[in-house]
Amino acid sequence: MNRFVAVGDIHGCSQTLAKMLEILELGPGDTFLSIGDLSSKGEDSQGVHSQLLSLEERGVNLIVLLGNHEVMLLAMQRLAGANVDLSAFPESIFRGADISCLMRSNETWATLKSYGREVAESREFWAFRHDHPVKHFEAVSQKLDSEDWRLPQDHLDLLSRCKTHHIARNCFFVHSGIRPDIIRMDSAQTAIDSQIKEDARDLCWSREWLGQEPGFPELVVHGHTPLCYLYSFVPDTTPWRDGDLVFKSVVHNGALNLDSGVFLEAGHLTAVEIPESGCPSQFRFLRVPRLDPVCKDRLSHFNYIR
Incomplete structure (x- = not known):
């Protein structure tokens, strides 16, 4: 029987991913699903992308969901004139993404830096917290059409093949979630169709639904919100903490959050092996503590210069 493994947000932490893949020992015919956010924040987004392509070349079925960082990166690549086919995605998912990708705090620069692009280190191209992002975008967007910005x-082909969602093994996989009123629908397929029709951006950005049980039977498996950040969205975080107050991925209230903040100082990368039955009691979890250095932004002090 082929194995099915889902992994949380990787965020450019290639060394941690390498250890995870070494332990998993996936083979031809097995499935490896990324919940999205392969890049940014960590130091080696390029290495993450390369490892996934190598995994696919070995016969592993690779499924990558579209995270908000993939949305921003693809929007930037389209802006830079790269050869990206985005026709398979709902256009609403990219609304505002080309502006968001130039916000320094969204850390698309970290992805470009991992590819050796000098523009990552140029203050000119990045809007900081005190800047008006729309005006900044208007000032620099025409300067992005060059090889130095392109991956x-x-x-690019890997990113262009991302999926907005995936339904398998009694699970509904999505990067961030869907709106609270839509998640209460009794069919996962109807819910995803409704969300895409109304505004697909919620699939990559939404947090309003956290803590609310879905109306459909499938388990919602998601990322996007590091477990240690749940305090901002869920009144009681007890279900996700053990006796040492360590946040861990657990099945609770119809959902499973796989984002364990691997890019953070005390973060780790979480994967879950899901049996064909999709029965949560048979899930096998694997957690690898962060092995990568925490990415430092040498231009971050500009956030505080007015």
Whole structure:
């Protein structure tokens, strides 16, 4: 029987991903699903993309969901004139993404830096907290159409094949979630169709639904919100904490959050192996503590210069 493994947000932590894949020992015919956010924040987004392509070349079925960082990166690549086919995505998912990708705090610069792009270190191209992002975008967007902004074609092709969601093994996989009123629908397929029709951005950005049980039977498996950040969205975080107050991915209230903040100082990368039955009691979890250095932004002090 082929194995099915889902992994949380990787965020450029290639060394941690490498250890995870070494332990998993996936083979041809197995499935490896990324919940999205392969890049940014960590130091080696390029290495993450390369490892996933190598995994696919070995016969592993690779499924990558579209995280908000993939949305911003693809929007930037389209802006830079790269060869990206985004026709398979709902257009609403990219609304505002080209502006968001130039906000320094969203850390798309970290992805470009991992590819050796000098523009990552240029203050001119990035809006900081005190800047008006729309005006900034208007000032610099025409300067992005150059090779220095573009990623290698095979990596662009990987990102262009991302999916907005995936339903399998009695699970509904999505990067961030869907709106509270829609998640209460009794069919996962109807819910996803409704969300895409109204505004697909919620699939990559939404947090309003956290803590609310879905109306459909499938388990919602998601990322986007590091477990240690749940305080801001859920009144009681006890279900996700053990006796040492360590936040861990657990099945609770119809959902499973796989984002364990691997890019943070005390973060780790979480994967879950899901049996064909999709029975949560048979889930096998694997957690790898962060092995990568915490990415430092040498231009971050500009956030505080007015």
